[in-house]
Amino acid sequence: METPKPVQRPPQPPVPAPAAGYAGELDIDRSDPAYRRWLSEAVAKVHADANRSADTHLLSVPLPADWGVDLYLKDESTHPTGSLKHRLARSLFLYALCNGWIRPDRPVIEASSGSTAVSEAYFARLIGVPFVAVMARGTVRAKVELIQFHGGRCHLVEDPCEVYETAARLARETGGHYMDQFTYAERATDWRGNNNIAESIFRQLAAERHPVPDWIVATAGTGGTSATLARYVRFAQATTGVCVADPENSAFFPGWRDGDPSVRTGTGSRIEGIGRQRVEPSFVPGAIDRMMRVPDAASIAAVRVLERLLGRRAGASTGTGLWAAFRIISEMRESGRRGSVVGLICDPGERYVEKYYSDGWLAEQGIEIGPYVERLERFLRSGILDGPEPEERG
Ligand SMILES: Cc1ncc(COP(=O)(O)O)c(C=O)c1O
Numbered sequence: 001m002e003t004p005k006p007v008q009r010p011p012q013p014p015v016p017a018p019a020a021g022y023a024g025e026l027d028i029d030r031s032d033p034a035y036r037r038w039l040s041e042a043v044a045k046v047h048a049d050a051n052r053s054a055d056t057h058l059l060s061v062p063l064p065a066d067w068g069v070d071l072y073l074k075d076e077s078t079h080p081t082g083s084l085k086h087r088l089a090r091s092l093f094l095y096a097l098c099n100g101w102i103r104p105d106r107p108v109i110e111a112s113s114g115s116t117a118v119s120e121a122y123f124a125r126l127i128g129v130p131f132v133a134v135m136a137r138g139t140v141r142a143k144v145e146l147i148q149f150h151g152g153r154c155h156l157v158e159d160p161c162e163v164y165e166t167a168a169r170l171a172r173e174t175g176g177h178y179m180d181q182f183t184y185a186e187r188a189t190d191w192r193g194n195n196n197i198a199e200s201i202f203r204q205l206a207a208e209r210h211p212v213p214d215w216i217v218a219t220a221g222t223g224g225t226s227a228t229l230a231r232y233v234r235f236a237q238a239t240t241g242v243c244v245a246d247p248e249n250s251a252f253f254p255g256w257r258d259g260d261p262s263v264r265t266g267t268g269s270r271i272e273g274i275g276r277q278r279v280e281p282s283f284v285p286g287a288i289d290r291m292m293r294v295p296d297a298a299s300i301a302a303v304r305v306l307e308r309l310l311g312r313r314a315g316a317s318t319g320t321g322l323w324a325a326f327r328i329i330s331e332m333r334e335s336g337r338r339g340s341v342v343g344l345i346c347d348p349g350e351r352y353v354e355k356y357y358s359d360g361w362l363a364e365q366g367i368e369i370g371p372y373v374e375r376l377e378r379f380l381r382s383g384i385l386d387g388p389e390p391e392e393r394g
Pocket residue numbers: 083084085113115116185219220221222223224225226272273274315317318346347
């Protein structure tokens with residue numbers, strides 16, 4: 001894959017010598033009207049794009065009404081770039097533009113497991129700057145093709161842990177900007193409102209029989225979505241709990257359980273988009289009420305079952321959250337509690353036909369979804385999800 005060519009950083013204008021009689025006074029004016037005009041136009045383009053976009057749907061998942069528990073899924077796969085990362089990419093671009101970090105003709109570079117890079121490639125093209133995605137070689141081809149479709153370039157590395165340093169190095173070498181979603185996701189997002197994902201969910205639930213959800217279940221890649229949800233429910237003084245469902249080989253679960261942000265797992269996640277080998281700086285553990293470890297086979301079984309329930313395919317990270325949502329619904333049923341639970345459809349399954357929807361890939365990975373599909377079928381009949389099995393306890 002191509003890497004961008006090194007360019008020189010622009011020379012800073014010299015500091016003028018103080019005029020006679022003013023020795024000791026310093027005044028440096030770096031204002032640059034041409035750059036500010038470019039910046040205003042770039043921000044206006046991002047705003048106009050948001051203005052053309054519609055909100056995502058909150059789908060109701062058909063469960064027996066007499067269970068007394070309603071499940072909703074916020075369908076983030078309907079954003080123009082197909083995932084919940086569209087929101088994040090917009091926020092990261094606005095944050096970096098307003099911080100003066102993105103400059104005309106300078107590349108934006110990002111470390112990503114793919115979905116963020118697809119959305120960022122879209123915004124980079126919108127404002128007219130080059131974009132380079134640094135990703136692990138195992139990333140599904142469909143995401144590489146989507147990044148290229150939106151005008152971005154892909155720089156693939158062998159070890160998923162290399163993405164951060166490689167992206168930072170490419171930015172240094174090219175005079176570009178390393179967006180660094182894993183650090184900035186939580187702070188770039190407007191968590192108090194501005195129609196963020198949480199505010200949108202609460203507004204869309206307003207006419208339901210249980211308008212304040214008992215639980216919202218998220219998953220974590222950067223941790224940004226869960227941080228926004230958790231901060232918002234606290235800010236809104238809602239009673240809602242926020243649960244993060246985490247796949248195998250992820251550091252978030254043990255890091256949160258043990259209060260240890262230095263956890264490293266040494267093995268990459270098989271559930272694309274979520275589960276990291278380190279606890280990312282954007283993950284805000286103190287705001288999270290509950291975490292659940294979900295076996296990868298259960299995540300994949302859950303999206304297969306979702307296809308039957310909703311008639312649509314989703315990526316496996318959606319299944320990770322869905323399994324946790326089913327577990328919570330089962331507990332509510334057992335304790336006779338009525339209420340609602342909200343999960344997320346993070347991205348579409350069409351990106352993963354060669355992976356989570358391929359029996360060949362499952363066999364290659366030694367993933368057996370059969371027992372989990374059976375447990376889900378029993379759950380859909382009885383409202384009780386048996387287990388948890390020992391591997392689900394972390
Ligand atoms: C498909 C998918 N689902 C869920 C997430 C989690 O989102 P966040 O980065 O906000 O934690 C990601 C993040 O990359 C993702 O790509």
